[in-house]
Amino acid sequence: MKIVPLVERPDLAVQVAVWGHGEWGHLNSGETLEQRIIRIRGKMNVDRVPVAFVALGDDGGITGTASLIFDDLEGDPRNPWLASVYVPVEHRKKGIASALVRTVEDAARRLGYARLYLFTSTVPDLYAGLGWRPLERLDYRGEHIQVMDRTL
Ligand SMILES: CC(C)(COP(=O)(O)OP(=O)(O)OC[C@H]1O[C@@H](n2cnc3c(N)ncnc32)[C@H](O)[C@@H]1OP(=O)(O)O)[C@@H](O)C(=O)NCCC(=O)NCCS
Numbered sequence: 001m002k003i004v005p006l007v008e009r010p011d012l013a014v015q016v017a018v019w020g021h022g023e024w025g026h027l028n029s030g031e032t033l034e035q036r037i038i039r040i041r042g043k044m045n046v047d048r049v050p051v052a053f054v055a056l057g058d059d060g061g062i063t064g065t066a067s068l069i070f071d072d073l074e075g076d077p078r079n080p081w082l083a084s085v086y087v088p089v090e091h092r093k094k095g096i097a098s099a100l101v102r103t104v105e106d107a108a109r110r111l112g113y114a115r116l117y118l119f120t121s122t123v124p125d126l127y128a129g130l131g132w133r134p135l136e137r138l139d140y141r142g143e144h145i146q147v148m149d150r151t152l
Contacts, residue, residue: 003103006052007044016040016065019086027141055096063091066100068107082118109152119145
């Protein structure tokens, strides 16, 4: 398995957008898939935020994605954020999400950030197991979310 910035594999931007649209489309309900594709293409950076990463299998196929973005929770002044961690069902439970999280942490550190944030409604235990600290719980766009942070 290897993890590269999406900018090295622009052909995978549509798949990243399709996953995100299916998993989190309800959080941005006005956004079409086409608009999400354009937004994902805006994350094709290396040395500045936002940056999307993709995990690749031995055959070069995509096995997951995660992003480092500046803002995530609307109206929240904290930044930057780990976001859009997604591994398709057939590749789960092999440590791919954990490796993606570490990659985003490393990228944030390299860009000079001392702290990174995330929110999750599904897997706080996954992040706690990787050293993330639970902060507050919030109701956000109809979901109960846990905000977490990590010192880099
Ligand atoms: C959540 C998700 C990213 C996990 O991906 P993964 O590659 O299977 O995760 P890993 O293999 O790195 O698992 C890391 C740890 O988290 C645990 N974990 C993984 N999925 C979990 C889940 N759904 N519930 C509880 N714990 C989970 C694993 O057991 C593992 O713990 P261990 O190291 O003690 O064995 C994947 O299931 C997914 O894409 N789900 C849908 C999207 C989503 O919810 N993303 C998170 C948004 S915040």
